[in-house]
Amino acid sequence: MKRQLHFIPNKTILRHLILIQFLLLGGSIVLFQSYKNENPTKDNATEIKRLTDIADVLFDSNQLERSYVYFNKVKTLCNPKTNTIDYVYALTCMADIKNYQGDFITSEANATETLPYLKNIKNPRYASNVYNLLGINYSCTYDYNNAILYYKKSLALKTKISRKYMALNNIAVTYMNQAKYEEAKKILDILATQKKTSKDETISNNNYSYVIDNLGYCYYKLGDSKKAYTYLHSALEIRLKLPPQNMLIPSYQHLSDFFAKTNTKLAKTYAEKAYEEASKINDIHGMTSSLTLLVKNSEGSDLKKYTLNYIKISDSTNVARQKAKNQFSNMRYTSKKDKTENLQLKVQKAENELEIEKEKKRNIILYVIILFILALLTFLYFYLTYKARKEKNEAVYNSEMQISKKLHDELANDVYETLSFANEKDLELRENKDKLLKNLNIIYSRTRDISKENSTIVTNGNYNIALKEMISSFNTSNINILLNGLESISWNEVEDTKKVTIYRVLQELLVNMKKYSNATLIGITFKKTNNNVSITYIDNGKGIDLNTITFKNGLHNVENRILAIKGIVDIDSAPEKGFKVFIKFPI
Template identity: 55%
Template sequence: MGKLTYLLKNRGFLKYPVAILLLGAIFFLLNYYKKETHSISSKKDNSVEIKKLTDMADLFYDSNKIDSAYFYFNKVKNICDPHTNTIDYVYALSCLSELQMSKGNYIASEANATAALPCLKHIKNPRYSWIVYNQLGINYTNSYNYNNAIVYFKKAISLKSSAWRKYIALNNLAAVYMNQEKYREAKKILLILSTQKRVSKHEEIDYDNYSYVIDNLGFCYYKLGDSKTASKLLYEALNIRLRHKTPESLILSFKHFAVFFEKTNPKLAKHYAKKTYREAIKTKNVSDLTNALSLAIKNSEGNELKKYSLNYIKIIDSITAARQQARNQFSNIKYTSQKDKTENLQLKKQKVENELQLERQKNRNIVSYIIILFTSILSLFLYFHLITKGKKEKNHAILESEMRISKKLHDELANDVYTTLNFAKSTDLKLGENKEHLLNNLENIYSRTRNISKENSPIITDHNYNIALKEMISGYKTSDVNIILNGFDLIFWSEIEKNKKIILYRIIQELFSNMKKHSKATLVSISFKMINKNLTVIYNDNGLGTQNEVLNLKNGLQNVESRIKTINGNIIFDNNSEKGFRLSFSFPL
């Protein structure tokens, strides 16, 4: 299992380097609040009292008088204004969290660290964010909530903090991966850290942190099957620790050796398990004691097994009692401090401000709901309006199409059919030339009928659309009319919507139909281009042109303009051509 690197015991370094920043922040905030409401302008400046109480709390903490330290840090927390005394408030919360964590009260520790989170964005120095994130990561690790632990260690790593803080957070992250038995992920991190022996100004701290890294790395190699490399790294870490002889670090080395020799050398495993237990007794840390006893039980038998088992049960009972006593004691301290008149007044004042804030939030919510409701009604109105408008336009288009087909049938076929019928009645069809003339007329009528049918038949819009479109264009090519296509095969036709494909097909069909009837052109050029996610089509022919006159949108060109507008397109008629006709249009894909 991996070893977490905890905070340095001397926490006083947190506040003194930022005294100037703190005074500047307090001055700025006091001036700002004077311009706010009268309730805010009347706030008491507790800076002097906060500093006095914080110094007392630090003194008790450094003297290992945990109960007194907790009492004064709790007083600091209660008289701090999170908006004005932000740094002192976060500092007090982080120390309370650390104290509760040392007693095994991880729930209360997490609560205090979490309470500091909203204030971190108002503190420029990243060390405070690092402390809180690291504490939360350690809390979640000790509570076996590894996913949240990883989140907060990664937050600590991402901060623009000092190199040694990143080093500790990375080692802690690797330790979580080891607890999850993700030894390969842990190894990647530890290999990088193992190349960095000096990351701070304190050699003793660097060697201590480095020993944790290579010891964890050695254990990873052992779990991954490389015993030779594991042994080398574990001994290197042990040699460093034997020079400094700190029980906390020696416990980890002896524990890892006990596991390392468990299968290959049971005697050595038992030897290191005993050494682990002896060092744990020196620390008086119940967590280390229970882990050491568990290891000793695993590697013992007979009377020794019975002795270690009884000690383990005794310690578990004492842990339960001690933790309950600690919770009760801290609860009593908190209750006593809350009875103080100054704290009560502060809490009441804070409560009024919170209620005011809630009322403001409530009003903002009401305004937001009104805006959302109004926006929703407006959106529904526009939606139904557009649907109705679309239906009207569709019906109008259908009516126009029917009228156009009717007009074509009347103008182009009715007279020819009538003339052909009269010719058949009034002439002798036995004669070869009359019979030939009749057949030609019938073939002409059939051809024109087929063309009208094609112009109004369903259009293929699947992956064969480009083939159908090209065939339609080719149908207008004759011995007298040449057609040139540019850029047709460069267009991604599958990206065009079905409706737009149909409209594009009809527009081009309308242009060629108009050319055939009116322009007398012999050469037609049609170009396709993609410009800024818009399809642009340029049509040119060498027909009669518009001869500098205002363009008359009859003969089908009016249909072209109305169709292109239905898909938010633009159309440009060149009405200044002395010879020929030019038109371009574009629409978004």
């Protein structure tokens, strides 16, 4: 059985150094931050609020182009990291305007720009608005999978019931766009059972009208005309009583589609009403979809008129999109030009301020380095002083305990028995006198051995002689020790502490051999390899089970001593197979 141990360095000093470094680093960061705070960035919050209020008023009055321009100014002023809510709100409104105008690509781009910042806003309604807009854009561009994905993202947010209600409605509408009317109906049937979704009755009625209007259209497509008309007509009645009037557009369109095969005249009437409502608010998507219905339900001159209107609106939409692109390109160019001019005016001032700032930072770094060095030196002084004192005290204590134990274990009983023998026996008799002298000689020999074990060890040029004499002292008529390679080691190159350690370790092994192993032949081999010294001890004793040894303290001392000099110990032994120890340590 083998047991191998390697030197493990004490990491306490490393932990303390790391702690000091972190404290100094924290102090440095605080100092740098204090200088940074001396020149805070300009706060645009007041201007952002003013422009946002103007944009909101324009949006509510249906002046969408002007509103878009103001929201774009808000976006430009905002720092996304510090004005996150204002930034996201402006982009969301810009996306909403472009969606309303049928420019789904730009709308998607604006909405997508908000995504990295949504996680920094606690109120989930901002994320809900963005996800809903993205869903509508994808649905309008026939990317139904992504549309449903973003509606489900909106549904997963911790928002009000009314928002979840409309997210489910939008999912159903996406299924309707894919002609999956049965799947859409399942969702809408459930939603239709819940009429009140908000404390605000107007919002509840608005949401409910969306659901039953879509449900009626599903029933129409599935062939149940009676239920279809009931729901479609109920939705229209609700919407006629509610603002805004743009909600009437889908109702009129669905009713136009409903009557297309049974009453063409009525279908055309509803399509005209839808087109009229869409024209009032300039809803491009509503106008084109209404014109599609009018083309289907018209003939002759009306058919030509509505077809030309459809082409005209489509063309104007494309032109408007191109103008918008040109406008934003010009805005980007103008903004870049202004920034360049401002930069040129501020160059000189910035250079001066930068030089001053660099000087401040250099001074701070110098102070930190000085503090670090002083702290490190102070710590090392106290640590090394404490460690040396502790090791010295431990060495004295261990030495005293070892001597005390040896005196108790090896001499106390012999002295007691000898005194008892002297008191109880007649010392005039020759045999008693000889036995007393023999006992006294044994006590003397053991006392001398203990004295040798704890005597001062020679570490000068005569070290190899002292070591050889110590080893030879264990030679008896029954014990033969073979020593090999001792003279090949340049002991002058070995540190004194390591010499003392090797002396004590070999002494400990030989003492244990004499006490426990009953060995008759011992071999000790010294060898130098590269910059290491290896020592092999082997005897032919009775061996031991390393798990149940009776002299653990002795082996423990051997291991600890070798580890202290950064060495390796490999112990190999088994009952009736002798005892072997391999030691290796650096010079």
